[in-house]
Amino acid sequence: MSRGVVKFNPAFRQVNRSKHRYRVMKGSAGSGKSVNVAQDFIMKLSDPTYKGANLLVVRKVDATHRNSTFAELQAAINRIFGDEAEEYWEVRQSPLMLRSKVTGNQIIFRGVNDARDREKLKSITFTKGKLTWIWIEEATEVMESDIDILDDRLRGILPNSNLYYQMTLTFNPVSATHFIKGKYFDIEHPDVLTHHSTYLNNRFIDEAYHRRMMMRKERDPEGYKIYGEGEWGETGGLILSNYTVHDFDTSHERFDVMTHGQDFGFNHANAILTVGFKDGELFVCHEIYVHEKDTGEIIQMAEGKLDKRFRMPCDSAEPDRIKTWKKAGYRAYPVKKEPGSVKAQIDFLKKHKIHIHPDCVNTLKEISQWKWKFDPKKNIYLDEPVDFFDDAMAALRYSIEDMRRGSSIAFE
Ligand SMILES: Nc1ncnc2c1ncn2[C@@H]1O[C@H](COP(=O)(O)OP(=O)(O)O)[C@@H](O)[C@H]1O
Ligand SMILES: [Mg+2]
Known part of the structure; x- marks a missing residue:
């Protein structure tokens, strides 16, 4: 039996330690945001210090979790626990759910695409502890009112003094006029930690990815700004929205x-x-x-x-x-x-x-x-x-x- 080998990109050290209420992580494609956040949450939720914490993962479309956030969290479990993964985490497929067998802490998944999804957000309960952490993946796709409603769910007295409330947002900065920029980046607030990363900070990305990014820089400079440099760009000129x-x-x-x-x-x-x-x-x-x-x-x-x-x-x-x-x-x-x-x-x-x-x-x-x-x-x-x-x-x-x-x- 062997434990897996888990490695973190140093670029995320500060965000992973942060207890700010809002961790807002913009970055290029392939900067390592999703892998990092998944590993960070699996480590924390497995840790008895954080007993009573529970994570809600949100994407615009509920059905997209399975192949993205859920797969990423499952991969993190396997990297961290190796052969012993099954002894430490329970994996449920329908509905998607992950539960630490050590702490009892859970991870659940929701969408915010329509009234039915929003209704389902109201009835979130956990067998142990409270909803403490929310991860909104591809946060630019989610409406501001939904982020505010989710934010509102993080309140009340916490079951243990090590716990804290936190919302984590990960996204590519698609448009400089996006509300996320005004809400978190254009202000300074003690509750907000903003973070920026690019594929160049990602130690684990392959050579071919670098070459594709260089091609993009040449052929699509505006797209490269967003998806290569992780800087606020412009989404004007989209071809299909139907x-x-x-x-x-x-x-x-x-x-x-x-x-x-x-x-x-x-x-x-x-x-x-x-x-x-x-x-x-x-x-x-x-x-x-x-x-x-x-x-x-x-x-x-x-x-x-x-x-x-x-x-x-x-x-x-x-x-x-x-x-x-x-x-x-x-x-x-x-x-x-x-x-x-x-x-x-x-x-x-x-x-x-x-x-x-x-x-x-x-x-x-x-x-x-x-x-x-x-x-x-x-x-x-x-x-x-x-x-x-x-x-x-x-x-x-x-x-x-x-x-x-x-x-x-x-x-x-
Ligand atoms: N900590 C890590 N350990 C191993 N591989 C990693 C790690 N972080 C990123 N990677 C590699 O880099 C790729 C891109 O990372 P990802 O988190 O998907 O980027 P982003 O979410 O920023 O677009 C992953 O598919 C994975 O191959
Ligand atoms: Mg990602």
Whole structure:
């Protein structure tokens, strides 16, 4: 039996020690915020000094916890306790819940997307102790009124003198006009600790990630400011906003038609989406999203996950790869590129409601950042998307191509 090896990025030492009521952590993508906060909470909740503490983890969409915060906390448990994880923590799947077997402290998960979610926030109770800590992940997606309601839940006499109330916010600083900036960063208050981190502070990030960030810096300077430097940027010029994220049935029988869409990549992601159409609406059901894998490896990953009966429109730039997919039994074919076709595909996407399954985390990240190019000289957005971090978006564009052209083939 062995304990795991857990390491912390030194950049977070101060926040991890802080007992401020508000720990507000902005940072670039990949700066280590989520891993750090997950490890920090697992350590503290396992510690008898903090007996009686309980953590509520909040994201806008409840269903997105499983593959993000819940997975991150579970990974932290495994790193910290190694082979002995099961002796120290109980893991419950439905509803999601984690409980320290040493302290009895619990972690639960909630969303704040609608009235039903908000109703569920009112009835939070723990078998032992009180709600003491709240972690709001991707806090910029959450409304200010929800943050205030959550803040209000942290009150009353604490069961032991080591305990304290605390809200932890983690996020990428998407817009300088966001209320979080005014509420926590533009003021000085003894209850507020703000923190800034970038991927450059993250000791554990790989070389390839650095290279992708350098590409982004060149191709998408505005995006790099937010997602590379972790500085307040601008979210103007977003291309798609007509999407919602929620759990839905992804079995193909319920759709009018189902298709794959593939954008090839190696340094950029290789993205394959499985998209269903129903009554004029789009459902992104499944994604494969990988870096630095060759075609053979991706085909292996797809085995059992992708349905060979569906059509697979692909990026036309790489006929060799299309050939390899065809040989493997997929209905891969190139999507014709014509002047204006990207714009026309986007227009089509804008006109149809898009549903995204919460498991498609990379599609979600891309769609929330996909922007029009900006011309700083003329101070206008151009009719052309930023050509970076758009691989799932390319796959999405290809997936609707038959439909857009009104081809009956789409229904084959
Ligand atoms: N303390 C750590 N120990 C091991 N790996 C880490 C640690 N912190 C970050 N990482 C690595 O860096 C990656 C990015 O960290 P993450 O916390 O997801 O960043 P952020 O939430 O800031 O976007 C993780 O997927 C993980 O591989
Ligand atoms: Mg994160």
